[in-house]
Amino acid sequence: MARIALDAMGGDFAPKATVAGALMALADLDPAHSIQLVGRTAAIQQQLDALLAGELSAMAPHRPRCSIVEAPDVVEMTDKPSAVVRSRPNSSMAVGLRLQADGESDAFVSAGSTGAQMAASMVLLRLHAGLKRPAIVTLFPSARRPVAVLDSGANVDCSPDELVQFARLGSVYAECVLGRDEPAIGLLSIGEEAEKGNAVTKETHVLLAKSGLNFIGNVEGRDLPAGGTDQQAVDVVVCDGFVGNVLLKFYEAIAPFMIDTLRNAGVPDQMLGQGLKHLDYSEHGGAPLLGVRGVSIIAHGKSSPRAIKNALKVAAQAVDSGMNDVIGQRLSATEPVA
């Protein structure tokens, strides 16, 4: 049973896309799960009424599993991320995360400011012992199964120890949320050999080799679309947040670019949509912020109702699998507690 708080005001298409996504998620989720819509009650109620009277009338039976939690304020993209808990204590972001800190909710999902969500999650949920910052994990579509890449932008200059922590966090995520057994961990570098890479990756390679994780060695840029090397699949790819963020934004932009290119060459839209469906980010839902004591899922700012629905499902899976507890156990078993 999971109570999932959704920032109803976060994202470019809120509150319509968020409320619609919540109703769609309830239809898919286990009936024991409920959703807390956090934000301006009047605006949320208006969307609920309109959607249930119209395009989502089939979702009416699920309405009772959906509550509204009033939050009169909203985080703006111009707000300083590190200050939002203090500057906007009554924002949907702060109220939604505080529900979890107070034991009244099990997970939080937002399509609002990523920086604000990260900072507020660190303040209100706090980090597991031994961690300095959380990491963002995103799923990259591939020719095999999607690959979990972390960090995707929370940490720019990383030490080898931090990259090993990302590997531990990613391994638990792949196991608990993606359902992978003994997830295969790769270290992003510029050659297969252990001695290829920059100073940090070379040292990280040595540490990962004796980490007890299922470390398959270095992977290269070409192994991401392939979902692994020629020899074996990879579940988790570790890199610093600078490289991860550049790659993520590059990948997000490639699919639309190629679609435009092919459309100009006369390929019919229907074939393109069908063929590239699994490259669509809304298929994969939200990106968990790993390392906080709780569940905080980052959805894309441009999230459609479908993307919100999938982010809510990721949150439910994280709660149901006990991901947060498993992370705590794994970290305390391997890291010296500060």
Added chain:
Amino acid sequence: MARIALDAMGGDFAPKATVAGALMALADLDPAHSIQLVGRTAAIQQQLDALLAGELSAMAPHRPRCSIVEAPDVVEMTDKPSAVVRSRPNSSMAVGLRLQADGESDAFVSAGSTGAQMAASMVLLRLHAGLKRPAIVTLFPSARRPVAVLDSGANVDCSPDELVQFARLGSVYAECVLGRDEPAIGLLSIGEEAEKGNAVTKETHVLLAKSGLNFIGNVEGRDLPAGGTDQQAVDVVVCDGFVGNVLLKFYEAIAPFMIDTLRNAGVPDQMLGQGLKHLDYSEHGGAPLLGVRGVSIIAHGKSSPRAIKNALKVAAQAVDSGMNDVIGQRLSATEPVA
């Protein structure tokens, strides 16, 4: 007038692809240009005879502008790159580069070992004053014009000063070889704002802003497929060789992955080939090794005759434009000579 030495033995499909590419290039190049095929004379002669008697018989009039320079040895992929000049002095790689050092050639092109070509170019051609290492520049296809990205793998841990040097090298390359006026230089980072990025890029941003180059600021991963930001096009993108190499290999693998995906969805091969033609690396030819005193062009190991032809044309353009001299002038005008 350019005399271009081609490593006839380098690359996965040599010597057939290299000799064929040379004949095709001669048909396209200015009649004053000539090609020196460097390698095992018998093997090269055999390919020339077969191609001119067969599929490339139309190229026969160009045969006189193509000479053979004997080199009995070949660099193997297992050779230690830094040692090839000493361990294989009679290899096609070493002989071809020495021609240029001795004033008997104006440029060198190889599809052989990139590491060996880089090391041998540094030893035999030497670097311009003030440089510690050369940089590899590659062209990324984009929705606008191709974008020159450097470094693409020669330097993994780079200082801000080195990244500024890459910007200077890339600017001359874009001007001389790509014909761009006042090339727009972008710094690859994870946000548009000057204060976004890791420690090195933040410092580099400050240096580039006062470099006298046409610096347009930070660009993000998504700006690479777009060929610039929403506001303006970018000609050159600067990053360290770790990030550049990861991105290059990622990009090279994306197109085949998407083509497979779309083929499986029923898009006809002809439409795919037509639509994605300009994503094909063989269209763009070789990657210059910038910073050496001379012209050394790196072709992809899997180069087709068409790719070799285009790499030879890049070499001719570099010679004709006086790129190497311009680089020397620009560096000595801005850098303290050691």
